[in-house]
Amino acid sequence: xxxxxxxxxxxxxxxxxxxxxxxxxxxxxxxxxxxxxxxxxxxxxxxxxxxxxxxxxxxxxxxxxxxxxxxxxxxxxxxxxxxxxxxxxxxxxxxxxxxxxxxxxxxxxxxxxxxxxxxxxxxxxxxxx
Amino acid sequence: xxxxxxxxxxxxxxxxxxxxxxxxxxxxxxxxxxxxxxxxxxxxxxxxxxxxxxxxxxxxxxxxxxxxxxxxxxxxxxxxxxxxxxxxxxxxxxxxxxxxxxxxxxxxxxxxxxxxxxxxxxxxxxxxxxxxxxxxxxxxxxxxxxxxxxxxxxxxxxxxxxxxxxxxxxxxxxxxxxxxxxxxxxxxxxxxxxxxxxxxxxxxxxxxxxxxxxxxxxxxxxxxxxxxxxxxxxxxxxxxxxxxxxxxxxxxxxxxxxxxxxxxxxxxxxxxxxxxxxxxxxxxxxxxxxxxxxxxxxxxxxxxxxxxxxxxxxxxxxxxxxxxxxxxxxxxxxxxxxxxxxxxxxxxxxxxxxxxxxxxxxxxxxxxxxxxxxxxxxxxxxxxxxxxxxxxxxxxxxxxxxxxxxxxxxxxxxxxxxxxxxxxxxxxxxxxxxxxxxxxxxxxxxxxxxxxxxxxxxxxxxxxxxxxxxxxxxxxxxxxxxxxxxxxxxxxxxxxxxxxxxxxxxxxxxxxxxxxxxxxxxxxxxxx
Numbered sequence: 001x002x003x004x005x006x007x008x009x010x011x012x013x014x015x016x017x018x019x020x021x022x023x024x025x026x027x028x029x030x031x032x033x034x035x036x037x038x039x040x041x042x043x044x045x046x047x048x049x050x051x052x053x054x055x056x057x058x059x060x061x062x063x064x065x066x067x068x069x070x071x072x073x074x075x076x077x078x079x080x081x082x083x084x085x086x087x088x089x090x091x092x093x094x095x096x097x098x099x100x101x102x103x104x105x106x107x108x109x110x111x112x113x114x115x116x117x118x119x120x121x122x123x124x125x126x127x128x129x
Numbered sequence: 130x131x132x133x134x135x136x137x138x139x140x141x142x143x144x145x146x147x148x149x150x151x152x153x154x155x156x157x158x159x160x161x162x163x164x165x166x167x168x169x170x171x172x173x174x175x176x177x178x179x180x181x182x183x184x185x186x187x188x189x190x191x192x193x194x195x196x197x198x199x200x201x202x203x204x205x206x207x208x209x210x211x212x213x214x215x216x217x218x219x220x221x222x223x224x225x226x227x228x229x230x231x232x233x234x235x236x237x238x239x240x241x242x243x244x245x246x247x248x249x250x251x252x253x254x255x256x257x258x259x260x261x262x263x264x265x266x267x268x269x270x271x272x273x274x275x276x277x278x279x280x281x282x283x284x285x286x287x288x289x290x291x292x293x294x295x296x297x298x299x300x301x302x303x304x305x306x307x308x309x310x311x312x313x314x315x316x317x318x319x320x321x322x323x324x325x326x327x328x329x330x331x332x333x334x335x336x337x338x339x340x341x342x343x344x345x346x347x348x349x350x351x352x353x354x355x356x357x358x359x360x361x362x363x364x365x366x367x368x369x370x371x372x373x374x375x376x377x378x379x380x381x382x383x384x385x386x387x388x389x390x391x392x393x394x395x396x397x398x399x400x401x402x403x404x405x406x407x408x409x410x411x412x413x414x415x416x417x418x419x420x421x422x423x424x425x426x427x428x429x430x431x432x433x434x435x436x437x438x439x440x441x442x443x444x445x446x447x448x449x450x451x452x453x454x455x456x457x458x459x460x461x462x463x464x465x466x467x468x469x470x471x472x473x474x475x476x477x478x479x480x481x482x483x484x485x486x487x488x489x490x491x492x493x494x495x496x497x498x499x500x501x502x503x504x505x506x507x508x509x510x511x512x513x514x515x516x517x518x519x520x521x522x523x524x525x526x527x528x529x530x531x532x533x534x535x536x537x538x539x540x541x542x543x544x545x546x547x548x549x550x551x552x553x554x555x556x557x558x559x560x561x562x563x564x565x566x567x568x569x570x571x572x573x574x575x576x577x578x579x580x581x582x583x584x585x586x587x588x589x590x591x592x593x594x595x596x597x598x599x600x601x602x603x604x605x606x607x608x609x610x611x612x613x614x615x616x617x618x619x620x621x622x623x624x625x626x627x628x629x630x631x632x633x634x635x636x637x638x639x640x641x642x643x644x645x646x647x648x649x650x651x652x653x654x655x656x657x
Contacts, residue, residue, distance in 0.1 A: 033165075033171040033175070033322075035166070035293070054356060055356040058176060072422060074355060098419065102251065111251070111415070112247070113235050114235055115248050117246065117417065118412040120364045
């Protein structure tokens with residue numbers, strides 16, 4: 001188990017838990033479908049079972065303060081990767097981007113209201129995905 | 130140990146499970162829902178988005194909807210079931226828009242609500258709220274490890290482990306609905322790592338049969354190294370080779386085998402969604418924001434940049450095989466046991482071809498609702514108090530009660546590696562040939578014999594042991610059924626038998642644990 005440091009990270013596929021942002025609400029511990037988190041020291045969650053992370057992004061979607069960032073690759077990333085740079089993620093508009101896109105959070109419009117996909121073409125075969 | 134008694138126990142936490150719980154509660158039953166993960170985020174739907182087979186009751190539209198898939202499915206679907214699923218899905222989706230559902234459906238330019246699709250996180254969040262309001266007791270992070278049966282062999286509940294409370298639990302019930310999803314063998318396809326085929330193992334141990342297990346070779350396209358298998362949008366893609374030339378014959382539909390062969394040969398395959406116009410690009414982003422998560426985070430513009438892709442196994446999550454359905458109420462033939470969603474066979478509406486999200490979603494809604502009502506009726510028929518008073522025994526075998534000398538703890542890892550080695554590679558499960566299927570089946574049979582003898586565990590190790598057993602059983606049923614269909618029908622393609630054989634125009638039932646068997650299903654219910 002690798003506790004998240006001040007702007008810490010585990011070795012995991014979810015590459016970042018921002019202890020500065022985290023309000024220790026346990027929501028990620030509760031909602032992770034593969035039980036990756038555990039409550040750590042001072043309530044900040046730790047990535048106790050990072051190898052079970054399925055990169056579904058749902059912890060991030062459910063984090064009320066955008067303290068989590070799920071890296072897009074399903075393998076742990078090298079230390080120097082940009083995903084460990086909170087300021088950089090904020091600047092690039094990536095921290096909390098999934099929650100924003102599905103319209104979760106105060107004052108937002110549910111993304112479902114605007115979810116009208118493209119026609120897959122008049123001659124396209126039946127959609128199978 | 131938590132010890133509960135209820136009328137209906139629903140196992141699972143995705144769409145089929147929540148619709149089942151809702152229907153059972155509405156029928157007056159006390160309902161417990163036990164999910165391996167968290168009801169609201171578990172499973173393939175919550176992590177993505179899905180079309181829904183939502184067709185207004187206009188006779189011409191309904192006829193077209195039913196006719197569109199019959200050939201693709203190898204003429205193994207059943208028109209009567211298609212019609213009742215279209216009716217049920219239409220009613221339930223309309224209900225989802227109002228009352229406690231309040232799903233925020235989009236509207237077209239003329240204000241008409243568009244109910245042919247659902248965003249996963251929002252849909253499953255609302256389904257959780259709905260079942261809580263209906264009085265369903267939810268046990269999150271509570272994987273079931275075995276069914277309980279009464280003296281007559283009727284299913285009478287389940288036992289499991291509450292992994293965050295670190296305690297075992299038991300629920301005695303008048304009836305049980307298995308809505309545990311399909312099996313994707315921990316391939317990493319989006320949202321499917323909770324889908325390890327547990328329900329099919331439980332059902333088989335209680336005496337149920339499976340059907341359509343040869344239709345289990347679905348693979349989804351994902352950017353290399355990621356989980357996001359959203360294949361539909363690749364209909365806008367052109368596929369390329371390493372040198373930038375177009376990979377001839379590669380396509381998301383009807384050309385995935387070319388992609389698989391190139392990857393098997395050690396080559397890379399690149400995609401670019403360069404056939405999407407401006408309007409389509411914007412619409413894609415609104416419809417499936419999670420499709421773009423990976424690209425945005427990797428700094429890739431999928432419309433202008435070429436990116437490497439891979440194929441991830443989706444097994445019976447997208448494939449149609451599962452627990453055989455023996456009645457309109459989604460009974461399984463085992464008293465007290467019902468099946469719904471991807472855990473059940475979807476051949477009734479899809480035959481032998483993956484229905485894609487839209488059919489899967491419609492099947493989950495419909496079969497879930499019917500199974501929940503059926504389970505409530507069965508429980509009621511037992512009379513008051515029966516669920517809590519009858520003596521029960523555990524029906525579980527492999528991974529739980531070893532027949533030989535118990536192996537070392539943690540042995541589930543080796544079992545999972547074995548089954549993944551025989552199922553995930555494209556040249557074994559996707560590009561199927563009889564000789565390779567037979568060799569894989571022998572390896573899997575040997576793996577089963579070994580794990581049946583020694584595999585066991587306690588707590589979360591028991592859960593993992595049972596998952597390993599379930600995946601091994603699943604793979605054996607898949608390959609036994611594939612060998613019993615030496616032809617190409619629906620998605621069950623055989624390189625060594627490329628044509629359809631009219632003598633094999635029937636469904637194939639499969640079952641058994643220590644010895645796997647197959648037999649043709651009776652012809653009834655199959656459209657000509």
